[in-house]
Amino acid sequence: MIQKPPTRVEFLQGTLDLLILRTLLAGPSHGHAVAKHIQRTSEDLLQVETGSLYPALHRLEAKGWIAASWELSDKGKRAKYYRLTALGRKKLVTEQSKWQAFARAMGLILNPVIEEGQ
Amino acid sequence: MIQKPPTRVEFLQGTLDLLILRTLLAGPSHGHAVAKHIQRTSEDLLQVETGSLYPALHRLEAKGWIAASWELSDKGKRAKYYRLTALGRKKLVTEQSKWQAFARAMGLILNPVIEEGQ
DNA sequence: TAGATTATGTAGACTGTCTACAAGCACGGA
DNA sequence: TCCGTGCTTGTAGACAGTCTACATAATCTA
Numbered sequence: 001m002i003q004k005p006p007t008r009v010e011f012l013q014g015t016l017d018l019l020i021l022r023t024l025l026a027g028p029s030h031g032h033a034v035a036k037h038i039q040r041t042s043e044d045l046l047q048v049e050t051g052s053l054y055p056a057l058h059r060l061e062a063k064g065w066i067a068a069s070w071e072l073s074d075k076g077k078r079a080k081y082y083r084l085t086a087l088g089r090k091k092l093v094t095e096q097s098k099w100q101a102f103a104r105a106m107g108l109i110l111n112p113v114i115e116e117g118q
Numbered sequence: 119m120i121q122k123p124p125t126r127v128e129f130l131q132g133t134l135d136l137l138i139l140r141t142l143l144a145g146p147s148h149g150h151a152v153a154k155h156i157q158r159t160s161e162d163l164l165q166v167e168t169g170s171l172y173p174a175l176h177r178l179e180a181k182g183w184i185a186a187s188w189e190l191s192d193k194g195k196r197a198k199y200y201r202l203t204a205l206g207r208k209k210l211v212t213e214q215s216k217w218q219a220f221a222r223a224m225g226l227i228l229n230p231v232i233e234e235g236q
Numbered sequence: 237t238a239g240a241t242t243a244t245g246t247a248g249a250c251t252g253t254c255t256a257c258a259a260g261c262a263c264g265g266a
Numbered sequence: 267t268c269c270g271t272g273c274t275t276g277t278a279g280a281c282a283g284t285c286t287a288c289a290t291a292a293t294c295t296a
Contacts, residue, residue, distance in 0.1 A: 010132075014128075014130060167254060169254060
């Protein structure tokens with residue numbers, strides 16, 4: 001059976017970091033699981049490619065926003081579990097409010113309030 | 119007097135094209151005016167740099183989404199007026215729905231619905 | 237033993253935004 | 267006349283993050 005390809009949306013640059021941080025807020029997780037969570041929670045709209053995922057995780061770790069440790073996954077495979085650091089929690093808040101400001105700005109332009117008398 | 123710098127948000131890659139198209143839906147306009155419109159309408163949250171603006175306009179023109187002609191601006195200066203082409207109108211619709219899908223997907227992850235019994 | 241699944245990773249292309257610089261023209265004030 | 271300022275368009279090059287494509291390894295199952 002051929003799966004109908006869900007209309008996927010490309011990631012806007014910078015948003016993946018935020019989604020990873022938000023996912024880890026629910027508790028430590030490993031890369032593969034983070035990607036699956038994002039895909040499922042977004043109703044298959046967003047698919048995280050491994051070529052985006054792992055560089056992003058390494059980036060966040062290098063910045064000290066997340067920290068890693070090798071453990072065993074649910075399926076009994078070695079997996080690198082990431083958790084939010086204290087700094088990461090702070091950054092999550094600021095990144096999320098940045099996103100909201102941006103989304104609001106987009107809305108202002110895309111759906112402008114009709115001026116009276118115009 | 120020092121102007122307090124408004125908290126600006128960086129553009130997420132790909133969104134500028136959409137904002138330009140949306141701006142031109144209201145009627146032909148030139149680059150400088152488009153940038154001002156975006157800045158004003160977004161309440162100064164978004165500022166379009168010239169190094170982003172003009173490449174974007176040229177890109178859209180090359181794709182045939184907008185078309186240009188030299189005219190005189192309100193202030194009596196030569197200015198390149200852009201207008202949406204028929205193709206551009208179609209693309210505006212699809213680009214806008216792509217944005218809305220993406221924004222919705224972000225919302226699903228950032229503000230998940232709490233499952234019952236959890 | 238072959239293949240699917242789980243899991244991590246890298247190289248290099250690509251795209252679009254940013255900073256910084258440049259230039260032309262009109263206007264008003266010194 | 268000269269200078270600064272506002273309006274308008276433009277380019278070069280740096281930079282950042284995502285994408286495609288490829289690679290590896292371990293475990294489980296047919």
